Amino acid sequence: MQVLIVEDDTVLRSTLERTFSRRGMAVRVESDGRAALAGWAAAPPDVVVLDLSLPGMDGMEVLAAARRRGLGTPVLLLTARGTVGDRVAGLNAGADDYLPKPFDLDELEARVRALTRRRAAPGSGEPVVDAGVATVGALRHDKRDGAIYHRDQPMELTPRELALLQALMAQPGHAVAKERLFELVFPGEADVQYEAIEVVVYRLRKKLADTGTTLMTLRGLGYLLKAAP
Numbered sequence: 001m002q003v004l005i006v007e008d009d010t011v012l013r014s015t016l017e018r019t020f021s022r023r024g025m026a027v028r029v030e031s032d033g034r035a036a037l038a039g040w041a042a043a044p045p046d047v048v049v050l051d052l053s054l055p056g057m058d059g060m061e062v063l064a065a066a067r068r069r070g071l072g073t074p075v076l077l078l079t080a081r082g083t084v085g086d087r088v089a090g091l092n093a094g095a096d097d098y099l100p101k102p103f104d105l106d107e108l109e110a111r112v113r114a115l116t117r118r119r120a121a122p123g124s125g126e127p128v129v130d131a132g133v134a135t136v137g138a139l140r141h142d143k144r145d146g147a148i149y150h151r152d153q154p155m156e157l158t159p160r161e162l163a164l165l166q167a168l169m170a171q172p173g174h175a176v177a178k179e180r181l182f183e184l185v186f187p188g189e190a191d192v193q194y195e196a197i198e199v200v201v202y203r204l205r206k207k208l209a210d211t212g213t214t215l216m217t218l219r220g221l222g223y224l225l226k227a228a229p
Helices: 010-022 033-042 059-068 084-092 105-118 159-170 178-185 196-207
Strands: 002-006 026-030 047-051 075-079 097-100 133-136 139-142 148-150 213-218 222-227
Touching (some): 002 033, 026 033, 033 059, 047 059, 097 105, 133 159, 139 159, 159 178, 159 196
Parallel strands (some): 002 026, 002 047, 047 075, 075 097
Antiparallel strands (some): 139 148, 213 222
């Protein structure tokens, strides 16, 4: 596995390089946004671990420029920014996952390996993710217009149902924590009860009934979107 780590903090960058190398990964590192984009385009890695705060170009600019160039490498954002808006902006810009600082190195490695597994070939029965489109079974999320299609027909979803399904399709084949879904579906709504996410899940599950995909509840883990075999 080849990993490009883009991080301007010298200590953290060295720690990640040393840790990933010891765990059998081929690691390249960059500290500057423009240099990272150039290196990414010249020799695309299997995964990019991208910090948001960078000199030259910040991480969001690097990500957006890479996606415009058609670079479909899975990207995991590292961010010290705590707001839900920043996380959502990153996912909407084409990131595949994010991890807030400080983080556990074992969790980072697990997420990086999960991103490589997620890149299955079309027709294999596994979810497919590329730079602009995420597909699970007969569902397709076009990240450019934000819509979700079932067999090329746009689905009629409420804004909260759409936000929930987008979040699940951003991590196909993997459980998404209930807490994270709540943040994405009800951003900044402090007066909303935590259990409200279950209502949105229930309504979305009904709309998915005839699509060949199942919204599964994994006790203690969260929710997972799975295509029928």
